């Protein structure tokens with residue numbers, strides 16, 4: 322069996338970065354910027370007042386001095402003239418600072434009587450002027466790759482960028498397999514359970530910025546699996562769930578091979594997740610075959626599917642970023658497979674959940690970390706540091 326790191330490297334070998342498409346700015350949040358974008362103007366495009374008050378020459382900023390108000394500048398309406406010594410222009414936040422003015426006195430520091438203002442004794446020291454280009458200059462770029470967040474959207478809007486080049490969303494088809502599965506909301510027969518991890522993975526993929534659709538559940542026979550494989554269409558990635566192990570009804574690998582899947586690997590030294598498989602289908606789609614146990618499928622989603630989707634989006638080829646924390650209680654020695662143990666991170670300490678059965682979704686749902694135990698990791702004591710993945 323290959324290691325987790327070897328499996329991830331083989332997945333990256335077949336994970337292609339997807340092409341670029343252009344989307345309107347209002348659809349760019351959560352997408353990955355694929356080529357740098359450039360500011361088309363300075364911001365602010367003029368020296369702007371940061372406060373409501375009076376624009377004056379800084380030499381006039383003397384407590385008690387009296388100045389004549391000669392006009393007004395508001396946001397969107399500049400004052401068409403110049404300020405000279407002894408003069409002031411009424412100004413509002415966001416307005417262009419008139420020519421000649423070099424300081425804004427806030428209105429709280431002024432007494433106005435008709436068109437005469439008298440400056441108070443305790444003037445605050447700020448100029449209250451935002452310089453032209455003080456936020457960004459025309460030509461300034463936002464570099465790639467970058468997962469766009471709301472603040473980036475606001476920045477690009479201010480840069481007057483209406484169309485954004487982003488990596489196309491990965492199209493993922495998810496195929497649950499098994500005679501025992503029915504969809505949530507259906508009436509299961511006595512031997513049946515509800516398909517669950519297909520929905521968990523779909524949610525995870527959508528969070529990552531992929532388009533994820535569920536194929537019809539494939540039954541444990543060749544014809545049904547072939548039918549489901551025929552629906553992969555233009556997907557960039559097929560994720561199968563279940564039917565990956567060694568039982569008589571575990572047919573996914575054989576059916577995929579008969580349909581021309583070029584296998585990269587099968588079985589890894591990981592717990593849960595041992596029967597993981599991967600390869601490339603004849604359609605060109607990458608395939609990742611996940612084990613059926615719900616926790617195994619979801620853990621493989623964090624450890625393998627997430628980095629693969631990030632690679633497809635152009636965010637680089639890197640493993641899920643691990644952190645580390647001390648143990649709150651001792652834990653026994655690990656076996657030969659790298660173990661991703663459901664754990665709780667509380668007050669900076671990791672507590673590993675006792676029952677690590679890979680069918681227990683209720684335990685996965687309350688865990689917030691996967692503690693990583695390397696193969697044959699010895700027993701650990703309270704206070705020993707362990708790596709973990711936040712989940």
Ligand SMILES: Nc1nc2c(c(=O)[nH]1)N[C@H]1C(S)=C(S)[C@@H](COP(=O)(O)OP(=O)(O)OC[C@H]3O[C@@H](n4cnc5c(N)ncnc54)[C@H](O)[C@@H]3O)O[C@H]1N2
Pocket residue numbers: 497498499501502514515516517518519562563564565566567568571593594595596611612613614615617679
């Ligand atoms: N003799 C051996 N038996 C098993 C081995 C082994 O090495 N030798 N490996 C075990 C390990 S590890 C795993 S993991 C499982 C994986 O098996 P499969 O990938 O073939 O999964 P299934 O048998 O189809 O299902 C396992 C389990 O998960 C349930 N399941 C499947 N799909 C879904 C779904 N979409 N939603 C919810 N639950 C699902 C299924 O009903 C089974 O209970 O094999 C071990 N066996």
Ligand code: MOO
Pocket residue numbers: 591592593594595596612614617679
């Ligand atoms: O290793 Mo399996 O993946 O126990 O659930």
